[in-house]
Each structure stands twice: as C-alpha cells, then as structure tokens.
Amino acid sequence: MxxxxxxxxxxxxxxxxxxxxxxxxxxxxxxxxxxSMVIRPWGYGIWENMQRALDDMFKxxxxxxxxxxxxxxxSFIEKEKEHVEGFxxxxxxxxxxxxxxxxxxxVIRPTSETIIYSMYxxxxxxYRDLPILMNQWANVMRWEMRTRLFLRTAEFLWQEGHTxxxxxxxxxxxxxxxxxxxxxxxxxxxxxxPITGLKSESEKFAGAVRSYSCEALMQDNKALQAGTxxxxxxxxxxxxxxKFQSEAxxxxxxxxxxxxxxxxxxxxxxxxxxxxxxxxxxPRLAPIQVVIVPILKGxxxxxxxxKVDEVAGRLKAAGVRVKIDARDNLSxxxxxxxxxxxxxxxxxxIGPKDLEKGSVALxxxxxxxxxxxxxxxxxxxxxxxxxxxxxAFQSELRDAAKARREENTVRGVKSLEELExxxxxxxxxxxTGWNGEPAVEDAVxxxxxxxxxxxxxxxxxxxxxxxxxxxxxxxSVTEVAWARAY
RNA sequence: CGGGGCGUGGCGCAGUCCGGUAGCGCACCUGCUUUGGGAGCAGGGGGUCCCCGGUUCGAAUCCGGGCGCCCCGACCA
Numbered sequence: 001m002x003x004x005x006x007x008x009x010x011x012x013x014x015x016x017x018x019x020x021x022x023x024x025x026x027x028x029x030x031x032x033x034x035x036s037m038v039i040r041p042w043g044y045g046i047w048e049n050m051q052r053a054l055d056d057m058f059k060x061x062x063x064x065x066x067x068x069x070x071x072x073x074x075s076f077i078e079k080e081k082e083h084v085e086g087f088x089x090x091x092x093x094x095x096x097x098x099x100x101x102x103x104x105x106x107v108i109r110p111t112s113e114t115i116i117y118s119m120y121x122x123x124x125x126x127y128r129d130l131p132i133l134m135n136q137w138a139n140v141m142r143w144e145m146r147t148r149l150f151l152r153t154a155e156f157l158w159q160e161g162h163t164x165x166x167x168x169x170x171x172x173x174x175x176x177x178x179x180x181x182x183x184x185x186x187x188x189x190x191x192x193x194p195i196t197g198l199k200s201e202s203e204k205f206a207g208a209v210r211s212y213s214c215e216a217l218m219q220d221n222k223a224l225q226a227g228t229x230x231x232x233x234x235x236x237x238x239x240x241x242x243k244f245q246s247e248a249x250x251x252x253x254x255x256x257x258x259x260x261x262x263x264x265x266x267x268x269x270x271x272x273x274x275x276x277x278x279x280x281x282x283p284r285l286a287p288i289q290v291v292i293v294p295i296l297k298g299x300x301x302x303x304x305x306x307k308v309d310e311v312a313g314r315l316k317a318a319g320v321r322v323k324i325d326a327r328d329n330l331s332x333x334x335x336x337x338x339x340x341x342x343x344x345x346x347x348x349x350i351g352p353k354d355l356e357k358g359s360v361a362l363x364x365x366x367x368x369x370x371x372x373x374x375x376x377x378x379x380x381x382x383x384x385x386x387x388x389x390x391x392a393f394q395s396e397l398r399d400a401a402k403a404r405r406e407e408n409t410v411r412g413v414k415s416l417e418e419l420e421x422x423x424x425x426x427x428x429x430x431x432t433g434w435n436g437e438p439a440v441e442d443a444v445x446x447x448x449x450x451x452x453x454x455x456x457x458x459x460x461x462x463x464x465x466x467x468x469x470x471x472x473x474x475x476s477v478t479e480v481a482w483a484r485a486y
Numbered sequence: 487c488g489g490g491g492c493g494u495g496g497c498g499c500a501g502u503c504c505g506g507u508a509g510c511g512c513a514c515c516u517g518c519u520u521u522g523g524g525a526g527c528a529g530g531g532g533g534u535c536c537c538c539g540g541u542u543c544g545a546a547u548c549c550g551g552g553c554g555c556c557c558c559g560a561c562c563a
Contacts, residue, residue, distance in 0.1 A: 005512090005524060013557095015557070015558090016556095016557080019556080019557095030555080030556095034554085034555090086562095086563080087563095089561085089562080090562070110563095111563080142562080142563090144561085144562060145487085145560085145561055145562070146559095146560090146561080146562085152562080199563090203563085204563085205563055206563075208563095211563075213563085225563070228563055230563090260563080262563095293522090295521070295522050296521060297520090297521065297522085328521090330521090330524090330525095331520085331521050331523085331524070331525055332521060332522060332523070332524095333521085333522085333523035333524050333525085334523085334524045334525085335523095335524090336523055336524080337523075337524055338524090349522060351521095351522055352522095353522075354522095361522070363523095374522090
C-alpha cells in the first residue's frame with residue numbers, strides 16, 4: 001500500500017514538496033482554467049490577514065483605496081514604449097463582447113499604470129491637487145508560459161499603489177518609503193526578512209526609471225522577488241498628459257511611483273517556514289492561532305466540551321483566534337496531523353485527566369532543539385500566557401529565517417570561478433563587485449543561471465566595499481547580490 | 487516551444503505489452519464498539535476508463551488524430 005499520508009521530504013524534491021504542501025494544507029487547488037488556481041479558504045484567510053495588515057500600513061502613510069476597470073484599451077498599453085514591449089507577450093485580449101467584434105480590443109490588465117494615470121490626468125490641474133496617493137486591491141492577468149501555484153499564476157491577486165507628485169525628490173522618497181514598508185511587513189508579519197535594493201537596468205520594471213525590490217531567500221536557497229517599488233519618473237505622465245501648474249505658474253509633468261505585492265507572498269511564506277510535516281503559518285497571519293482538540297472518553301463528553309468552550313471563550317477574550325475541533329468522526333491523532341499540515345501554531349488538548357487536574361496539554365507546531373513538543377501546564381497559565389507565546393513564536397520564525405539567510409549568504413567573492421563554486425556549493429545570495437556592464441550579467445547567467453537580484457541598500461552592503469568587478473575586467477562601480485531566482 | 491512523465495470512482499494507483507465487459511488502498515454512507523499521535527469490525531454507495539474516429543463479434547487495452555496536466559529547460563515585475 002502506498003503511504004500517501006507523508007509529504008515528499010524537502011531534501012528529496014523541493015518543488016514536489018512545495019506543490020504537495022500547497023494542496024494538502026488546502027491553500028489552493030488547480031482549476032479548470034489553464035494557469036489559474038483556486039485559492040481555498042485557508043489560503044484566502046492568510047491573504048486576508050496580509051491585506052488587513054498592509055492596508056493599515058498604507059492608510060497610516062496617507063494612502064486611499066480606489067478601484068479602476070479590469071479592461072484597458074489596447075491603445076493605452078501601447079503608449080509607453082518599454083511598457084508595451086515588456087508586457088505584450090503575456091497579454092490576454094478581449095476582442096468580442098455583446099456578440100459583436102469590438103472596435104478597439106481591450107486587454108485584461110496586467111498592471112494598471114496606464115488607465116490610472118489617464119484618470120489622474122483628468123483630476124490634476126494644480127500643484128495643490130498633488131500628491132495623489134492611491135492604492136488598488138485587484139486581480140491582474142499575465143499569460144505566463146509556465147505557471148506555479150502562488151509563485152507565478154496567470155491570474156493573481158495583488159495591490160498596486162500609484163502615486164503622483166510635484167517633484168522628483170518627493171516621488172523618490174515615496175518609492176523608498178514603500179520599499180521600507182514592504183520590508184517591515186515581510187519581517188514583522190511573514191517572518192521573511194528580505195534584502196532590499198535597486199534592480200539592475202535589465203531587471204527593472206517595463207516603463208520605470210528605477211525599480212527597487214525585496215528579495216527573500218527560500219529554503220532551497222533560491223531568491224524570490226517578493227515586492228517591488230518603482231520610480232517611474234515622468235515616463236507615464238508624458239504619455240498620458242498628466243500635467244499641473246506649479247506654484248511658480250509653470251506647466252509641468254507629474255512624477256509617478258508604482259508599487260505592489262501579490263499572492264506570491266503566500267508562496268514565499270510556504271517556502272520560508274514550511275517543514276516536512278507541512279505548512280507553518282506565522283501567528284500574526286494565521287486564520288487560526290490555537291486549535292483546541294477535546295479528548296472525549298466514556299459515555300458523557302459534556303464535561304470536557306463545556307471546559308473546551310470555556311477555555312476557548314477566555315482565549316478569544318484575550319484576542320486569540322481559536323478553533324474548537326469537536327468532530328466526532330476523527331481520532332485525536334488524525335486531527336493533530338491535519339492541523340499540523342495546515343500550520344496552526346499551537347494546539348491545546350483537553351481531556352478527562354485535565355478536568356481532574358485543572359491542566360491542559362499544549363503542543364507547539366515548531367519544537368525548539370532539545371524541547372518537547374507537548375507540555376502540560378495549568379489551564380489558567382496556558383490562557384494567560386498564550387498572547388505572549390504567540391508573539392514569541394512569531395519572533396522565533398523571523399529570527400530563524402534571518403539566520404538562515406545570513407548563513408547562506410557569501411560575501412567578498414572576487415571571481416567568476418568563485419561565484420560559480422559558491423552557487424554550486426549551495427549558496428543563496430552571493431555578493432560581488434560589478435562594473436555595471438550588462439554583458440557581465442549575461443555571462444554570469446549563462447554560466448551559473450544566477451542573476452543580479454539587486455544592488456543592495458546601505459545596510460545590506462558588505463563591510464569591505466569590493467574594488468574590482470567579479471568578471472575580472474574593470475573596477476567595481478557597485479556591489480551586487482547574485483542568486484538563482486524563482 | 488524543446489526534453490521527460492502522466493490522464494482509469496473524490497484522492498493515490500494496478501490492469502494496457504498478450505482485447506473478453508473494471509479492481510485495490512484511502513476517503514465517503516449506515517450500524518456498533520472506540521477516541522491523550524493517522525481507530526476496529528460488519529454492511530453499503532459511487533466510474534461516459536481525457537476526447538474524436540478506426541479495426542474487431544467484442545476496446546481501458548490495438549491503430550490514427552486531438553486535448554489537458556505535472557516536472558526540467560527556454561521565457562518571464
């Protein structure tokens with residue numbers, strides 16, 4: 001008999017492990033539509049918690065939500081040259097509606113810069129109308145050749161922020177502020193600490209002047225671009241006539257930024273924290289933080305169920321998201337495996353023995369070295385300490401991920417041979433000098449499949465600034481972080 | 487688009503080479519006994535064998551043509 005209860009171990013086949021976790025933790029499932037997935041309640045619940053946290057952060061920094069159409073006139077996409085070149089191959093186009101051929105085709109938005117800035121142009125006359133700070137929660141579609149659950153789907157959910165400013169400096173400050181906001185969110189909520197920095201010219205967003213990104217390191221040591229923030233300059237403003245009259249009375253084009261994170265973050269969460277038993281959800285994002293499994297013995301389960309209700313009520317009052325799993329068709333062990341697979345941080349078991357002793361059994365989803373998975377403690381203590389236990393669990397996940405990122409980062413690499421050796425030896429990020437030439441990126445990619453993930457920001461740079469380019473030709477003009485990427 | 491693997495009850499698979507009217511495990515339903523790490527026994531329900539065409543008395547199986555999915559590559563915020 002094939003044992004289909006166990007997951008493929010990460011060490012055996014990371015890609016298969018990932019697919020199994022996503023499906024068996026009920027995050028998502030394949031749909032009848034090519035490349036599009038169904039996000040199931042457990043996955044969507046995590047996304048809702050991400051949305052809530054991010055939305056609060058956007059509002060705190062002065063942004064408002066709005067909504068723009070799904071369909072964008074083809075001519076809009078074509079206005080910005082680099083933009084259309086970047087997106088043309090992956091557009092889905094609507095040519096018919098109402099039983100008739102459309103006069104002008106619509107594209108299903110791959111991103112909304114064009115339609116949003118066309119509207120901003122209507123709304124802005126004076127510098128007094130700026131800045132405009134808007135965000136949209138939406139779905140977008142990009143017809144990718146090869147898709148993977150959450151990491152690259154044809155349709156995905158995201159937020160896209162779009163701002164317009166009177167000066168380049170203000171727009172640049174916005175771009176970097178959002179980059180920092182994303183980083184904080186990834187560290188404090190997902191427990192997935194990224195490195196951040198500027199994209200190289202070849203990797204920047206189609207239509208941007210500069211792109212910044214958050215790059216997180218997964219357990220297989222591949223990098224995941226987890227969020228981007230773009231300084232668009234006046235590229236779109238000029239094409240969509242987004243002008244304003246300045247304080248000095250001059251007519252000027254506005255300066256734009258755009259920035260986004262998507263449901264890809266859920267894929268990042270899985271590959272950052274998951275283990276061979278399944279998913280592990282950071283407490284702040286977990287739809288259920290504590291599951292209570294009643295142990296029902298003998299003829300009369302009512303006393304245990306009453307106690308379970310009472311404990312759940314007190315945990316809820318303390319702000320903890322609790323679920324009672326009182327299904328009577330499953331044994332306790334089967335429930336344990338299920339909730340562990342789904343990544344719930346803590347489990348409480350309450351049975352007849354606990355009623356006698358006033359205790360509960362507390363099991364952790366992640367067991368620290370040398371500790372035991374289960375501990376037995378007084379009920380009052382378990383309830384009182386739970387909020388702190390959840391926060392401690394959250395921090396442990398983040399710290400472990402950060403430690404893993406640093407352990408797998410190699411600095412001070414000075415030649416292509418060393419770079420290749422490091423990557424083949426399983427390194428994640430490899431820091432080197434770079435002369436700024438795209439030819440070096442091509443050569444490295446050809447040889448190692450790694451790309452420049454970013455030109456790291458101040459605090460991620462090495463103590464010793466590299467002086468020579470990793471290619472051996474010329475001086476380094478900047479340090480760069482290389483990695484194989486998703 | 488190139489290479490590889492695969493389409494058979496909800497899931498995972500066997501059966502295909504060698505044609506004979508579909509089977510196993512899990513899941514599901516009913517009953518009883520159970521429940522502190524994937525419960526047991528008994529009974530039961532469920533399948534256009536991816537699609538179209540051909541060969542044949544007869545096709546999951548043979549032949550031809552499609553379609554779809556997964557992995558690796560190429561490509562891609």
